Amino acid sequence: MGGKKEFKAAYFEKLEALLKEYKSIFIVTVDNVSSQQMHEIRQSLRGEGVVLMGKNTMVRRALKGLINDSPEYERLLPHVKGNVGFVFTNADLKETRNKILSNRVAAPARAGAVAPGDVYIPAGNTGMEPGKTSFFQALGVPTKIARGTIEITTDLKLIEAGNKVGASEATLLNLLNISPFTYGMGIYQIYDNGQTFDASVLDIEESQLLKAFSSAIATIASISLAVGFPTLPSVMHSVVNSYKKVLSVAIETDYEWEEISELKDRIANPDK
Template sequence: MAHVASWKKEKVKELADMMVNGQVVAIVDVHGIPSPQMQAIRSNMRENSSMVMTRNNLMLLALDEAAKQKPGLEKLKEQVHGQCAIVATPMNPFKLFRSMEKTKTPAPAKPGDIAPEDIEIKAGDTPFKPGPIVGELQKAGIPAAIEGGKIVIRKDKVLVKQGEAVPEDLAKLLPKLEILPMIVGLDLRAAYEEGVIYDKTVLDVPPDHYINLLATGAHNAFALGISIVYPTEETIKPLIAKAYREALSLSVEAAIPTKENVKILLAKANVGMLAIASRVPELGDERLTQQLAANAAPAAVEETKAEEKKDDEEKSNSEEGASFAGFGGLFD
């Protein structure tokens, strides 16, 4: 039997215990993070999370060991590759993902790095004075030239397309042009919580995304319940109010007097009576004459306002027409 170093056994046990005791366990990508930035990240995480980096084979062994107490944890093994670390934390996977995203910062590209998106240079001035560097820029495929005593970029150009490797000569020049195309920081690959694996595509959503979905669903369900007259604790009061309004409207339309609608019916009858009375000349009833006069006064005011508005519009149109006619005379 091959001898296994004691430190390896201790490291596997340390990792397994950390994962068993952690509410959420995640695998994070740490590729390309400079040492000073990594130290700062670990220092910020130390308060509520634990992060351990070690050999990938030891991580795999620790996942198998911890999975004996947390079934399903072994599914994280497929995320253990390249440069990665194990994180254990009480934060839920969504909060953990957002905290990881906050660690990311722009960084210069190293030779051979894969461009996360098109690396493009824009036309315009550069910070360089005329000299040998113009030849270096041109050799790297950058359309540089000397104009007016300074080096300029003559046109926009995509230097490296997304998914392609950054050439060595270009990688040396991009920082001098203040182009930092890489994003460096912790990249959460997947997280485990209570038997469920959450991958990046599930976690990469706005903080209020699911809250808005639930709110929209609740609103739509409530509207549907009202529409199909489905009584529940939430819809019963609006349904009763709706039924009352519809019953009142129907009773008024059918002229069926009730305690609730009698005033409305009397008012409606009064309006109808006045409309008929207005067509009868020389009424002998003084009260009717007074009511008709009282109703006629507001009507006359409204009619006057309408006529004034019409006159103003006609005047405005006339002035505008005259103005255009005068303007048209310039072209006669």
């Protein structure tokens, strides 16, 4: 019993120390990740990140104990569910993400496993003897006999993403030496400087942000000018438009100042 308490106390201390040392955390899924893969991921992150695993109940309890002093940690709690772990880092988030995701291994289909993506069988010669034709037919795989062997005539989606792999489907994929799945860490959520967000945010380029920002400024300016309500984006346009109106009035009247005199002279003498 004492050993358990000591282990929990040490874990809580380690988690607290890591939270203080690192500003960013990848909340990662570790379903079907082998111990060898975990070791390789730890090795690849050495010097720029730390992997911490633990029971969800223990992680939540540790975080709740820190919320009074650091309320931002509460944002982590909703994501501590399922088979997840933490990767702490102060390095570039994109680079760290790429290292986490690069360590994936191909795996054969297992009966009862849920397909993480659509599984296709490509057209082509299988090299199998005609006696196995009925096996393909039972699964709806279009075939013909070519040069004494079974040939799949068209590409076929055998399993849809989210469906369980059947025993016959698993057998067929293994016969064809197709390993349709890859297993490794997945990124569930990212915590950075007190905020949590989806990993897809890392794929947003600076040019996309600038384009969206410029578009938003243009929209605000247009609306402000249309309703006559001045805002920071519209002020310069309002000044320019007002100055144009002043110029128009001055050109049609005897009102003069140095710049308008030059403009009137150019209009009156275009060849000058």
